[in-house]
Amino acid sequence: MRIALDAMGGDHAPDVVVEGGIQAAREYGLEIVLVGKERVIKKELAKYDTSGLSLPVVPASEVLEMDEEPARAARAKKDSSMAVGLRMVKEGQAEAFASAGNSGGVLATALFTLGRLKGVKRPALSSIIPVKTGFSFILDLGGNTDCKPEWLLQFGIMGSIYAEIVLGIQNPRVAIISNGEEEGKGNQLVKETTPLLKGSHLNFVGNVEGKDIVTGKADVIVTDGFTGNVAVKTAEGVADMLFSLLKDAIEKRPLAILGACLAQGAFKEVKRRLDYSEYGGAPLLGVKGVVIVGHGRSNAKAIKNMVRTAAEAVRGDMLGAIQEAIESNLLLKGVKHA
């Protein structure tokens, strides 16, 4: 299987991306196409023993930077590593594309290049978040700030399939974020989406409040891109704040420093539980191709896992399953309305 990897995407590109790509080629026996500035990539590759691995380089002269306005940059940079990699997917030269670059940029470029799956109203950016009992899958995360009920239903359908095929969760529990657990609580969007989710074939378990996003009450958490973005970033911010407050409080107490050393294993375990690099990345769902987006801060391990995720989505025929589910849902609607 050939996976196109955006060698220029991420805070630590291209070195860390190339390193992760090599690890993926070695561990999973995949062909990893490194897309980006040829000279730079080859210089990085030369640092490693890559004999026996399949790591072709495909040149792309431009880079869509982390801080660029996605839609504008996607339109302007026709030869970015994202555009070139995604065109490979469109043309069947690669079976998936993975990038730890500007996620909005991937979304915009993928929309231009691949387009949407038939019947899909809006593609969704997603994330895997660590929760008390393991992890949950949440979408949308910023692409669609103002949503319609049907889009959220489709996010639920696509998220459920991803959870089943790639994350290996049987009959995933799907919930919608709201400002209260009870049915009837919610803004207009939640109130209008609830009957659609209840009427679908999904294993819909109702509303989750903010505090239950991280307790593992649901496997797939659906929300509009605005709320999802705020919730996930608030969670990151609070975790950062707590660790930083704890660090400051420990550092001014000699005994506490000793104590923290003794408790180091416990701290490491918690950090490991929260470590996004284990999951590697999360899909852009609803476009005509397998596209995985990684965290900007990805290290080599995260890149490797992002590539693995892409391969699993290809192997499980995620696209076919989504297409079928979206179509049968449209059909269901057609029957109901007839």
Next chain:
Amino acid sequence: MRIALDAMGGDHAPDVVVEGGIQAAREYGLEIVLVGKERVIKKELAKYDTSGLSLPVVPASEVLEMDEEPARAARAKKDSSMAVGLRMVKEGQAEAFASAGNSGGVLATALFTLGRLKGVKRPALSSIIPVKTGFSFILDLGGNTDCKPEWLLQFGIMGSIYAEIVLGIQNPRVAIISNGEEEGKGNQLVKETTPLLKGSHLNFVGNVEGKDIVTGKADVIVTDGFTGNVAVKTAEGVADMLFSLLKDAIEKRPLAILGACLAQGAFKEVKRRLDYSEYGGAPLLGVKGVVIVGHGRSNAKAIKNMVRTAAEAVRGDMLGAIQEAIESNLLLKGVKHA
């Protein structure tokens, strides 16, 4: 000064509320009117030496419970401790009302009993949240799930006055929650509210992302009640999860248990920094009366501080300041539109 205190409100009412009320009467020299079931309150009072303190009991036969549907219960229970206490404010028999009970119930009962200040579109529930550098004030938190831009502007105006008068913050920085820091990022509501905030007399500092809600970039954080509720509850949930993961990780390692004992002071410092009971409560803003709402889990210290907050709002003539600011803003709009 007379403050009406909802003796039946909160998870640990009435015992903890009566205890906190006594502390407030003693420390601040206030007259605390305990509103609720007379027999129960008097039984609690009898446990303490209250000589020299002014702690009259005003009977109310009903209780609006924590889990009741607010609007319905507020309509049905005309003799709840909330209704009675708020009527005292309306009739000038008390200068403020404070409750750690069902916050939606306080909101609904206050709307029935006191009504809105002139020109205020919607009252807002608020909260004080611990942030890296101290605390921030956030509103709305659930009353208004679908908002109009002008309501959010008014939340900013009312929040700014509260921050100045009661929290003692000079020229408070006001921000709006969005899915990106840059101007232009946001859902329709944020995009339409931004020019109103920029055109106001407020010290508007722009958008805050989820991760910056807790970094102290703003003193007053404005948002719709749906997003505010999700953000604040997500923050609570993540903090709970981290402490619980850390506890579990420590408990299975004997050395880490010893380490945690040595670092106990540091842990306590962090817990203290996150302790809502220091702030005691936050106002319901926009109604015709000073109303402070406390956390359901309030302990006696939180109740005492909630009463202090109410007294400070009265002393600083918060209501007059809000009324004036709302009117001058309406006037400003009138001039602009002329």
